Amino acid sequence: MSIAFFDGRFMPLDEVRVSPLDRGYLFGDGVYEVVPVYAGRPFRMEEHLDRLDRSMDAIELAAPFPRERWRELLAELVKRNGGGEQSIYFQVTRGVAPRSHAFPVDAPPVVFMMSRAGGGGTPKPAAAITREDNRWDRCDIKSIALLANCLHKQAAVKAGASEAILLRGDVLTEGSSSNVFVVKGGQVSTPPKSSRILAGITRAVTLELMAQAGIPARERPVSRGELAGADEIWITSSTLEISPVVTLDGAAVGGCEPGPVWRTVHELLQGLKRSLKAA
Ligand code: PDD
Secondary structure: OOEEEEOOEEEEHHHOOOOOOEHHHHHOOEEEEEEEEEOOEEOOHHHHHHHHHHHHHHOOOOOOOOHHHHHHHHHHHHHHOOOOOEEEEEEEEOOEOOOOOOOOOOOOOEEEEEEEEOOOOOOOOEEEEEEEOOOOOOOOOOEOOOHHHHHHHHHHHHOOOOEEEEEEOOEEEEEOOOEEEEEEOOEEEEOOOOOOOOOOHHHHHHHHHHHHHOOOEEEOOOEHHHHHOOOEEEEEEOOOEEEEEEEEOOEEOHHHOOOHHHHHHHHHHHHHHHHHHHO
């Protein structure tokens, strides 16, 4: 049984008991992060903690710990779960209080953290469908209220795919649990950061690696037509890494094979991971 951290202490995951009055449980009132761990170290931890701070600020949730305590807790959780490659999920909810929509005055936030064994593994070629993005307009907040995302993901699964790529009208936003890149004629594009998408850490790493390698990439609005006509589509996340999409709505993307630009950028990320192991 993996070791979790809940409400101030470490314990086996199956011993964690949540109050039904926790606002996370009743209202989805909380925010979260997912951090991949490579070579026993949380990857891009500061960026994840920065984003958590932004999410907490956005929902007026007081930080339960100073930054240094987060670092210690993450390191301890990784250690207690055997180091190596794993994935850490952690969330902060607004705490336990009588059910009332307005924020409670003095409920301490509740922190839950757990580890999943293994890292992302090798990204697999993915099938995706497109769906209308009917979520709210604060998708930049990494909220635990993910019902809309779950409905989109489930529609993808029902269609025999693994991701739903979302569009607001004619404009690409992101996947139900990923960011999206398109490649056309060697030019890589991804939608710009806005309140309509989550500012993915893997998205940022992907852009950074391409900039270092001199691969042209732009953050700019991408239309439905560009998505449908792309030579390559990738989805990125902390658990998927950079995954190639090989069919979209049942039609082949780039001859149904991961493309050459994906191969290069994927290899850059694997190189970065290897260098972390060697460090
Ligand atoms: N989700 N967009 C959405 C809606 C996401 O849920 C995620 C990640 C991303 C990619 O963000 P990052 O590269 O920082 O992981 C983009 C996580 C993995 C999840 O909910 O499990």
